[in-house]
Amino acid sequence: MSLRCFADRTALFAAERFILPVLACGGVAPASLFRSGVSAMPVTGAGFIKRLAQLSVCAGMVLVPVVAQAAEDDPWEGVNRAIFRFNDVVDTYTLKPLAKGYQYVAPQFVEDGVHNFFNNIGEVGNLANNILQAKPAAAGVDTARLIFNTTFGLLGFIDVGTHMGLQRNDEDFGQTLGYWGVGSGPFVVLPLLGPSTVRDAFAKVPDTYTTPYRYIDHVPTRNTALGVNLVDTRASLLSAERMISGDRYTFIRNAYLQNREFKVKDGQVEDDF
Template sequence: MRWTSRLAQLCVCASVAMVPFAANAATEDDPWEGINRITFKFNDTLDTYALKPIAQGYQFITPQFLQDGIHNMYRNIGDVRNLANDILQAKPYAAGVDTSRVLMNTIFGIGGFFDVGTKMGLHRNDEDFGQTLGRWGVPSGPYVVLPLLGPSTVRDTAGIYPDSFTKPYRYMNDIPARNMAIGMDVIDARASLLSAEKLITGDKYIFIRNAYLQSREFRVKDGQVEDDF
């Protein structure tokens, strides 16, 4: 689900937002703020009363080593998406690293339960089709909050469908097993964000919007961005 990847980005976004930047810098990128706030409120309410409590319960009853292993397995699945977009972005070195990570973690990490790739110095990349479009000059377009899926842009929304082909869910014929795998992915992603919420200050909508847009620019440009401050 796209929403899980968007939630996961909040960890990066929160750390980026700790660097001072103009409070209204993203306003011109959010011409649909009115409807976006309504969708954001819907998503936030659903999260507050459903997803967050489930994630907290999961974190409470699940041993840390098992949480880490499950998280690593889903990251290993995500490395396939990274690899595909490394190739589309013409990044041979990154593609080599992610190929090695998938092989090492799948074979020696027992399906990715153990992240042996990182221990070997193969540091994970984070790519998606929205970033691929951005690399080749496609502008981000207006900021948009998607129902259930969370913060995005017009460009990143266009990347949802292509990225879905890199995930195993669409190839699973066992519907209950597929739904269970997707649900566990959502819970794992949400649980990993519980500690990051402490960094949110002020207007939650504006904080997440600005942090998301700044994070996406940072990723699309591989860190080569100007520091406005």
Template sequence: MRKSWTKRLSQLAACAGLLMLPVVANADEQDPWVGYNQFMFNINETVDAYTLKPLAQGYQAVTPQPVEDGISNVFRNIGDVRNLANNLLQGKLHDAGVDTSRLIVNTTFGALGLFDVATRMGLQRNDEDFGQTLGAWGLGSGPYVVLPLLGPSTVRDAFGRVPDSMLAATAHIDHVPTRNVVIGVDAVNLRASLFKAERMVSGDKYTFIRNAYLQNREFKVRDGQVEDDF
């Protein structure tokens, strides 16, 4: 009887191993630079633990929620310029119209974006960038790569950051101290906004973040039209 159960367990283990082969192969294909990526991921985690995370925690502790929301709204309003440009490049004229309306409404009636009046009016915010634009044009994502300080990316998305950065507010601020303050506030505010998402991480953190990033980017490039595997 024991031999029979042992044999069955061995067969089940073998079947499970065969079923996992495509998953492992897919992971190797998407993350061929895993050695470097894990090394850079650990460096980023260490830098974050001793700098950005404590700053973000202090920022949340001393900043009233309405003020924090207002700061986030201002940076989102500036980000709508990027959304508008990339929606035009992708030929999404309706979404580009929404982006334009949001910019006008929030900049005027929302006190330069401090209040998100447009969302209350039913003008939902888009989330587009040049990495998605390249994907919409048919360019593959390329291998997964962890960027120093910037975190998870792909080769395509890494190159996409360059034109997007030209549309950022900081690219047009000539006064260096002011530009540095804006960059710092944006970085700390963004890190603070990630605390809720951070609680969802389970299992191996590197693998979880990599898979979540790649799935999310695929979802965005396809505008939510994910192919059914069944």
């Protein structure tokens, strides 16, 4: 059983405890950091549940070796757990109720359109990092998706690119550093921002320069866009919560680390069996 089966879309779980920072200056929407590059199946609806079921089967077969390795990558577990609990409380009383309300009032086609819109914005970062990783073919796909979705897809609300066979990539500066050999460092949980590693935490700063949000001068407009993006992602995770069993911190940590390894290596990870 391949690790890639476990890693596929574990980003959805890793993103679960993200809280929107109060941003007065430019920043990256946290939701964009953990979206999977597998776009052939939407993250909402029956397709999403199907992927979760597949994930659960695979997770049970690879969890033991993953836990052992993850424990070695988490020397600051005591502090991380405390921050995780803080994030969990803030999420429970702020973001989660907002996500439930959004999902209750928004029709499915609206949710899908909003999600596609923010994915389209993320293509800028995908393109920049694929160029930095010297991947011209992937950069070409990013460019084509951005053009077709922005024009024919009505600013990205319709994912024309995927229907044309142009599958979405998912890149960030943390992956770029990893691609060129920079180690991930220990696992960390950032206050309000959630799971990360030392490498990925530092990479969040340059990531902000590839997001259009940073260049919106009107602060209320910028923060509204960031908030809607995060609520949209949190709403897509409501169903996933019921799939998590056992220690939530351990599950999310392992899922995050596996997903990041999978992405940095472009799926070329060694099988454990």
